[in-house]
Amino acid sequence: MSKSITTKELAQKIANHEKTMILDVRNTDEFDNWKVEGGNVEVINEPYFNLLDGVEPVADKLDKDQEIIVLCAKGGSSEMVADMMEEEGFTNVYSLEGGMKAWSEHLEPVKIADLNDGGALYQFVRLGKGCLSYFVESNGEAAIIDSNRMTDIYENFAKEKGVEIKHVLDTHLHADHISGGRKLADNAGATYYLPPKDATEVTFDYTPLEEGNDITVGNTTVKVQPLYSPGHTMGSTSFIIDDQYLLTGDILFVRSIGRPDLAGLADDWVGDLRETLYSRYKELSDDLIVLPAHYSFAEELGEGGQVSARLGDLYDQNSGLNVDDEEEFRKMVTENLPPQPNDYEDIRKTNMGKISPELERQKEMETGPNRCAVEG
Template sequence: MTTTTAIKGINVKELTKKILNGDQIFILDVRNTGDFDDWKIEGENVHIINKPYFDLIDSLDPIMDQLPKDQPIYVICAKGGSSEFVAEQIAEAGYDHVYSIEGGMKAWSEYLEPIKIGDLTGGGTIYQFVRIGKGCLSYLVESNAEVAIIDAARMIEPYEQFVSEHNLKLTHLLDTHLHADHISGGRTLAEKVGAEYHLPPKDAEEVTYSYTKLEDGNEIKVGKVLIKVIYSPGHTIGSTSFIVDDQYLLTGDILFIDSIGRPDLAGKAEDWVADLRQTLYDRYKQLADNLIVLPAHYMGINEMNKDGSVSEELGNLYKENHGLNINDENEFRKTVSENLPPQPNAYQEIREMNMGKINPDLEEQREMEIGPNRCAVR
């Protein structure tokens, strides 16, 4: 069998479907070990090993005893080139089902998978767009043919495609805060389709563009559904939450399923700890326990539901999330100021782009976003 017929390509959409379906997946990651340790493909039934490409140029001996004979082998690198070479070598060694993951980790980082969360009482639906390669979550609320998108990713095409396929009109783009871990697509998409772009004013003091202010108590109507605005600072000084249809609480980067937001990405950790505690232990505590929490990120595959979505009732989080059960204020302050992962890659540049201060080209934007999100307290 020749190498041209022995190896196949698999795109990240197909791979995502397999992972969310719970398929057994074996992946060989041929990036440098430091890059692998920082950020890798994860899944409930994903078995992944790492051996850098340069260690495999001359021979596959370092990994031969780890390659399965009875299941497909998926090879990934940074952009898709090195993985093709290694996949061909594996196929030549007698393995029948070998795939190179097209576009590598760059493509993995950019894929969005839409998952239906539920129906809305006024008619309509809410969807969660899962950016599985980066742990970012964005939301599409549709009612009576109108659409609002919350915390849109840089890749706006999946939202445009969804809106077009369902004959909808995009009317509102909302960001819960000024993001530091990923580039927002909200303003770009709003300008492209003539929709209204909303941002918390306390996060927008340095922005270079016009926007509609998100003020506490505001209500935004989308078709027959209301989105209620709740000021909820702590991750940033302007962090804002939304209650959609009195059913769903979109928490941005304030509250996650298995953690809470970090207050330090603008260099204001000491100033914002008290705000974070007040939001989590007072503002949210006054809300209905049966609200479904929909965060802007997730940290690990363990936070996913069976269908790949990420959600949990607020009342259950108050029982199970450690970050919501630190009674001593000093201990809370220590937890959220000391148990922090490294800051996201290029976070300052990302903030400046989201302010409109810089406008790097597409490849630079991709490089800025490489790596996992790091918005949570460990």
């Protein structure tokens, strides 16, 4: 019987930039659409049906003594392939428990910093989907920003830290993943916040995020500033925490900028996107550390797996922030849009409260990469 590895163990290897060899035995079209990525990860794709008669198709590509992690969609096929490889003399083979389905749901907490007045800021990295969410804790209280669907992970983390979840915030109405915000707030008896301009069609009660109405978490102030940072959505909201950290939602990423088309309004919103990136953010301190809601490239994973960058450095290095001509910017944004996220319309409807899919359907809706950025 072959050995197995958990998604947490794989996540820590990637976060620590350990050399990692993966044999992905899913169909090639599934692999091409979405795979495990990281700064020091090498992946070979060989569909399972090519290995039914033996592992010869990969035997020459892999060292029999190196550590190899075999993965498939749900974990069953990878176990069989790992067993076959062991029989052929591969000595260090592991099957990824739960496959890509489990990988898609894994959240890895990374500490960003201790805060000035006590408490700390954490980034939860969803390596399988490129989603980033945030946990602010201070003096026995916590706020969670851009929560993923797997709310128990945040709840357990809060218990470990001995803090009570008081505030749950979404920077915007998400279209690439199902928000756990409302559920998390309901479970904890916390306040759920949403930008009102993104909430015109929601079917539930919420507390509007409004500029100037700062949110206090223990001894820490979360500045709702600038509230109006539209472009990805009409209500996209930025937060400044501890006067040091700028949470940009899906407006600005480390290597790219947000796409303005997920509500079908690219031509209308591209001007707002430019205004936010080229004017509103320009007025902020260059020393703010940008913490986005997503990342698209393995190279964006820094020390310990965190995704962050100094705002001033992004104005020097991020090509999306360096297009002087407004018409050229409009063209760059509207002509470099990647495919829409999987099931994005149903995800938006779910986040509005208009539909309530079964859990298995929710998992299926989230399959694939996030695709929230303009492609460079």
